[in-house]
Amino acid sequence: MAEQEEGSAIRGPKRIVVGVGGGIAAYKSCAIVRAFTEAGHHVRVIPTESALEFVGRATFEALSGNPVHTGVFTDVPQVPHVRLGQDAELVVIAPATADLMARAVAGRADDLLTATLLTARCPVVFAPAMHTEMWEHPATVANVTMLRQRGSIVIEPASGRLTGKDTGAGRLPEPDEIVALASMLLERSDALPRDLEGRRVVVSAGGTREPLDPVRFLGNRSSGKQGYAIARLAVQRGAEVTLIAGATAELADPAAVDVVHVRTAEQMREAVMKHAPGADAVIMSAAVADFRPATVATSKIKKGADEPDSIPLIRNDDILAGLVQARRDGTIDPSTAIVGFAAETGDADGSVLDHARAKLARKGCDLLVVNAVGDGKAFEVDHNDGWLLGADGAESAIEPGSKSLMASRVLDALSALLTQD
Ligand code: CTP
Numbered sequence: 001m002a003e004q005e006e007g008s009a010i011r012g013p014k015r016i017v018v019g020v021g022g023g024i025a026a027y028k029s030c031a032i033v034r035a036f037t038e039a040g041h042h043v044r045v046i047p048t049e050s051a052l053e054f055v056g057r058a059t060f061e062a063l064s065g066n067p068v069h070t071g072v073f074t075d076v077p078q079v080p081h082v083r084l085g086q087d088a089e090l091v092v093i094a095p096a097t098a099d100l101m102a103r104a105v106a107g108r109a110d111d112l113l114t115a116t117l118l119t120a121r122c123p124v125v126f127a128p129a130m131h132t133e134m135w136e137h138p139a140t141v142a143n144v145t146m147l148r149q150r151g152s153i154v155i156e157p158a159s160g161r162l163t164g165k166d167t168g169a170g171r172l173p174e175p176d177e178i179v180a181l182a183s184m185l186l187e188r189s190d191a192l193p194r195d196l197e198g199r200r201v202v203v204s205a206g207g208t209r210e211p212l213d214p215v216r217f218l219g220n221r222s223s224g225k226q227g228y229a230i231a232r233l234a235v236q237r238g239a240e241v242t243l244i245a246g247a248t249a250e251l252a253d254p255a256a257v258d259v260v261h262v263r264t265a266e267q268m269r270e271a272v273m274k275h276a277p278g279a280d281a282v283i284m285s286a287a288v289a290d291f292r293p294a295t296v297a298t299s300k301i302k303k304g305a306d307e308p309d310s311i312p313l314i315r316n317d318d319i320l321a322g323l324v325q326a327r328r329d330g331t332i333d334p335s336t337a338i339v340g341f342a343a344e345t346g347d348a349d350g351s352v353l354d355h356a357r358a359k360l361a362r363k364g365c366d367l368l369v370v371n372a373v374g375d376g377k378a379f380e381v382d383h384n385d386g387w388l389l390g391a392d393g394a395e396s397a398i399e400p401g402s403k404s405l406m407a408s409r410v411l412d413a414l415s416a417l418l419t420q421d
Contacts, residue, residue, distance in 0.1 A: 010186045013040045014089040017120070019113045020060070021097035022050025023172075024163050025129040029094050030055065031175035033063045039183070044084055046070070046113045048100065072112055081112055085119030092182045093117075095129035095172050096154075098140050104152075105143045123185040124152045127178050132168030153192045155181060156235055158255030173255035180229070181236060184404040191408040195415045197238030199280040203231040204272055204319070206246035208265040210292035212311065213301045222287035224248030226341075229407040230283055231257050237411060242279075244271045246286050265289050265316040272319050276326065281337040281414055284320045285369070292316055324364040337417050339410065340365040343373040356389055366391045366417060369398075369410055388413050 016036050020029045026047070036043045045060040049070050060068045072081040085091070093100065093113075100113070104126075109115040117124065126147060134140055135157060144154045155178065158171040172178075184191050205227020209217040224245060231243040232254035242258045245251075246268055253259040260275070262268045265288045276282050291313035301308065320340045326332045342359045344352045356370040370387040388396050388409065398409045 010183065013042055014186055015042045015044075015087050016182075017084055017088045017091045017116060018043055018045050018064075019091060019093040019096075019100075019116070020045060020047040020051040020055070021093065021095050021100040021129075022048050022053060023095045023097045023129050024054060025095040025172035026051045026054035028172055028175050030059060030063055032092065032094055032179055033060065035175065035179040037064060042066075044088075046084065046116055048111055048113055069112055072109075072115055081109070081115035082119050084112070085116035086121070088116070088120050089122050090182060090186055091117070091120050091122060091124040092127065092178065093125065094127035094175075094178055096126035097128075098130050098134045098137070098143075101126060101128065101140065101143045101147060101154075105146045123189050125178075125182050125185065126152060126154045127172055128154060128157050128170070129172035130157075130170050131163075131166060132170045135170040148194060153181075153185070153236075156256040169256070171255075174252055176252070177232060177255055180402070180404050181232070184233075184402060184408060187401050187405045188408060191405070192233070192236055193415075194238040196234055196411065196418075199239045199418065200242075200278060201231075201234045201239045201414075202242045202244065202272065202275045202279045202282045203227050203234065204244040204246070204268060204282075204284050204286035204288075205231065206248040207287045208246045208268055208289045208316075209263050210265065210289050210316075211296045212293045213297035213299065215300055218289060218291070218293065219247060220287050220289065222246070222248075224251050224286075226403045226406065227283070227285035228254055229403040230285060230410060233404065233407045233411055237415075239280075242275045244268055244275065244286070246288075265292060265319070269317055269319045269322065272323070273326070276323060276332045276336065278333065279336055280418055281339065282323055283339040283410070283414070284323070284365075285341045286319075287343070288319055289316055290318075318363075320363050320365060337367070337414060338365040339367045339369065339414060341369045341371070343371050345373055353387060353389075353395075356387065360389050360391065364391075367410075367413055369406075390417075 018033050020026050043064040044066050045064045045068050057068045103114050104117050147154050158173045159169045160171045206224030207220040207222035209219045211217045228251050231241050235241045235256045244260050260271050262271050294312040294314045323338050340363050342356050344355045346352045352372045360368040368389045386398050
């Protein structure tokens with residue numbers, strides 16, 4: 001499970017309420033409860049009566065290590081209908097059914113969960129799950145809008161297989177994804193504003209693989225986690241997101257993101273260039289190979305007399321520089337914001353920041369996200385820290401934390417850039 005993401009800035013165990021609505025996806029809430037308890041948090045599960053039709057009370061009690069009630073008349077001296085909400089530092093409702101959200105909007109307090117929602121003053125996350133028709137119904141749309149206006153976070157549901165043969169928007173995002181988003185709110189409670197509503201964002205992520213023969217390739221250690229975190233968060237901040245995904249550590253497609261899978265640098269370039277026109281921003285977080293083998297053998301290269309002494313390489317196009325050029329040429333909109341990433345190490349010629357400043361100038365992008373690499377930093381791990389450099393000379397440090405937290409800082413800077421236009 002992701003997460004309390006390694007290196008996150010969450011200090012100490014937190015008091016988390018997991019509310020469970022009565023839908024088939026209730027079984028996925030077990031993984032969410034488990035992830036929070038394994039991260040050391042104190043978890044109280046509050047199901048609705050109908051949630052217990054799907055998952056038994058004993059399961060929630062065993063996973064959370066705490067008693068589980070649905071009504072307000074159990075344990076009355078402890079005043080749980082007030083205390084649980086008041087004490088909570090995070091409330092996550094998964095699945096949030098149409099009915100549960102309607103009751104929350106109406107301010108009902110007819111069971112322990114809705115009463116808790118009225119007393120909670122911490123971040124509240126609703127992770128909806130329902131049939132597409134229910135999700136798209138004007139009543140639900142209005143309820144979601146109202147919950148957001150009141151400061152709750154309503155996660156965009158995933159598309160895909162629903163109960164039975166139905167497919168469409170309304171699926172509960174994977175537990176890992178919900179836990180990662182919710183955990184980030186413990187690091188930074190204001191990390192999920194709807195400030196990218198109406199924006200189109202293209203994000204590239206992962207590494208590229210440059211074939212050498214039918215079985216071998218040149219690759220790199222990029223896991224794709226940082227770019228996936230950006231894509232996942234941008235969608236939850238209201239953007240329409242296309243993720244151009246190279247090779248990753250077998251990451252699941254993020255909910256509600258349009259994912260285009262590619263392998264080579266050339267395929268990535270084509271996909272980025274295809275989707276960039278009309279985008280408000282392109283974020284190049286992919287680790288694109290600078291070189292590829294000059295020739296690709298059609299059959300496996302064997303040991304023996306014909307084995308090569310060396311492998312000649314040729315340069316791949318620089319996609320980021322190509323985007324900047326396309327913006328100058330007018331092939332893509334002049335207002336498109338272009339964000340680059342730089343993985344740097346300091347050396348005799350200069351510090352990480354010296355190299356990064358030179359790269360920003362060389363690449364001509366609007367924003368450069370800088371990671372210090374080496375010593376096991378940045379690659380394949382769940383945490384990151386670095387700097388944000390703006391073409392206008394602005395420089396800020398990004399505090400150590402999870403990749404979700406870093407993604408939120410990148411999107412803050414992007415959002416500020418887009419509103420300047
Ligand atoms: N990048 C790209 N196309 C390439 C290589 C890199 O678009 N062929 C992008 C990356 O996605 C990243 C940025 O350029 O946003 C910087 O990548 P990095 O590998 O740090 O820089 P390089 O241009 O390869 O510079 P160098 O290897 O000389 O440090």
